[in-house]
Structure formats: structure tokens, C-alpha cells
Amino acid sequence: MLKELELRNVALRRWVLAHRTRDLLRKCEDKVLGEYNIIAEQYTALIAIEYLDDPVRPTDVARWLLRKGNSASMIIDRLVKAGLVRRVRGMHDRRVVRVVITSTRGGRLLNKQLQHSGGLSRKSCRHYHTRTNIP
Secondary structure (H helix, E strand, O other), rough: HHHHHHHHHHHHHHHHHHHHHHHHHHHHHHHHHHHHOOOOOOOOHHHHHHHHHOOOOOHHHHHHHOOOOOHHHHHHHHHHHHOOEEEEOOOOOOOOOOOOOOOHHHHHHHHHHOOOOHHHHHHHHHHHHHHHHHH
């Protein structure tokens, strides 16, 4: 009984540690990307659009983000509004929509962020390390 309780406790601690790590990374990313008025989820969508094979459809972005189509569409809507991507209708079938990164804002943001170690900086995350008490 005690051994089973200890195993459960170890598993719970690992689960908590994994989720807290994910949350801290997301906070760091949001802080760095806040300079560009986007959040980490939007940046991840930009990365997906950049690295998926053309043509990139909203459903492709949804799969990359592990989201449902309507959720990915809302993220893409925000990227369109920010001028980072645009939707392009198919020439032969207007029902077909693909997403492309704008050469002005979207391309510049990706280039700048990728040059700076993938978007995270030690400086922006340092204060989280000192404030975190991991069991």
C-alpha cells in the first residue's frame, strides 16, 4: 500500500512538474513576443505556416496546433488583423482557402525572432526561475 502511494506521488510530481514547466515556458514566450503584440500561440501558428508545405490551409494549421478548425481560424483571424498573414482564395475554386505570411510584417517578425534563439531569451525568463518553487 505504501509503495503504491509513493509511486502515485512520484507520478503526480512528474505531472505537476511537466505542466508547470510548460506554463513557465509559455509565460516567457508571451513576454518576449509581447514586444511584437502577439502571443506564443499566434507565433506558433506563424511557425506552422512557414514550415508546412504549400499550400497551407487553415486545417493544416489546426492540426499543427492540435486544435479544432474553428479555434485555429480565430488565431488566423488575429494574425490577419495584425497584418502578419493573409488568406488567399483559390483561383479555380473559391471555397479553397490558403494562408500565406505577408512579406512585410510576418516575414520580418519571423526572421527577427528566429535569429534570436527561437524567440526565448534568458533575460526575460530569469525572474521566473527564482520565483518558482518546484516540489
